[in-house]
Amino acid sequence: MAEAAAARKVDSTRHKCFVSYHADDMAAVEDFIETFGSEFLARSVGVTIEDDFIDSDSDEYIKRRIREEYLTDSTVTILLLGQCTWARKFVDWEISSSLRNDTSNKRNGLLVYPLPSMNNKARLPGRVRDNWREGDTDASYVRYLSYPTSSSVVRSNIEAAFNDRLDKSDLVDNSRELKKSNSACT
Numbered sequence: 001m002a003e004a005a006a007a008r009k010v011d012s013t014r015h016k017c018f019v020s021y022h023a024d025d026m027a028a029v030e031d032f033i034e035t036f037g038s039e040f041l042a043r044s045v046g047v048t049i050e051d052d053f054i055d056s057d058s059d060e061y062i063k064r065r066i067r068e069e070y071l072t073d074s075t076v077t078i079l080l081l082g083q084c085t086w087a088r089k090f091v092d093w094e095i096s097s098s099l100r101n102d103t104s105n106k107r108n109g110l111l112v113y114p115l116p117s118m119n120n121k122a123r124l125p126g127r128v129r130d131n132w133r134e135g136d137t138d139a140s141y142v143r144y145l146s147y148p149t150s151s152s153v154v155r156s157n158i159e160a161a162f163n164d165r166l167d168k169s170d171l172v173d174n175s176r177e178l179k180k181s182n183s184a185c186t
Contacts, residue, residue, distance in 0.1 A: 015158050018043045018074040018108065020094040025082035028115045032080060036148060039155040043074045059178045066097035067105040076109040076161045081122035084185035088125075092179040095127045099141075099174040107169060109161030112144040120146045130173040141171040 017040040021029045033042055071077070077098035085091055101107035110131065114122035124132065124144065132142040143161050148154045 014038075014040050014155075015076050015162050016041045016043055016074045017076045017078050017111075017158060018071050018094070018098065019078050019080065020091055020098075021080040022082050022085040022088050022091060024084060025080060025115055025117075028082065028117060029080050032113075032115070036151055036154040039151050040076070040078075040158055043070070062093060062178060063097045063100050064102075066093055067100060067102075070094070071097055071108060072105055074108055075106075075165070076111055076158050078158075079110065079112045079125075079128065081112060081114045081118060081124070083118070083122075086123040086125045087183035087185040089179035089182050092125055092127055095125060096174055096176075096178055099127070099131070099172050101169070101172075107165050107172065109158075109164045110142045111157055111161040112142055113147050116147055127174070127176050130176055131171065139171065141168050141173075 019029065019033065019042055071094075077094065079085070079091070079095065095110065098108040098110055110128070112124070112128055112132075114120050128142050128144065131140065132144050133139040137143070141164060143157060143164070145157060148157065
């Protein structure tokens with residue numbers, strides 16, 4: 001473990017990645033970061049009910065605050081999908097903020113992996129579906145891929161998502177209204 005932590009500090013070619021997930025999947029998320037964290041610099045772990053902007057009715061304010069508080073220096077968002085991730089309003093807010101492009105914060109690339117418990121199939125959040133075309137990577141802003149099998153795969157996927165920020169910015173659809181509440185996970 002100490003060697004992996006040392007490797008993370010030395011390699012300056014890694015991208016800063018915001019990791020988005022549902023809190024119920026924390027153990028699997030920690031395992032992902034422990035296994036593949038040498039390939040990226042992990043940023044904050046998400047919006048919580050304690051955040052002061054939660055009670056706002058302004059979608060623009062909420063998205064701006066998430067960018068400022070959590071995503072400001074990241075370039076790629078990694079969304080880890082478990083059974084109920086699609087249903088969480090905070091995950092939707094994080095995805096929306098990741099896709100936002102403004103003068104102070106640039107859009108993030110968006111890389112989506114189903115967690116191992118999902119057997120490489122997971123229900124996608126609506127905003128991810130809006131930006132992914134199954135079988136057509138050229139028409140998709142989102143990279144929805146199988147759970148990685150090696151660190152080199154993770155690094156390659158992060159680099160591709162990073163490049164999509166410029167190469168595919170015209171494909172972004174962030175028009176969906178923010179979720180106001182969690183959906184029932186069925």
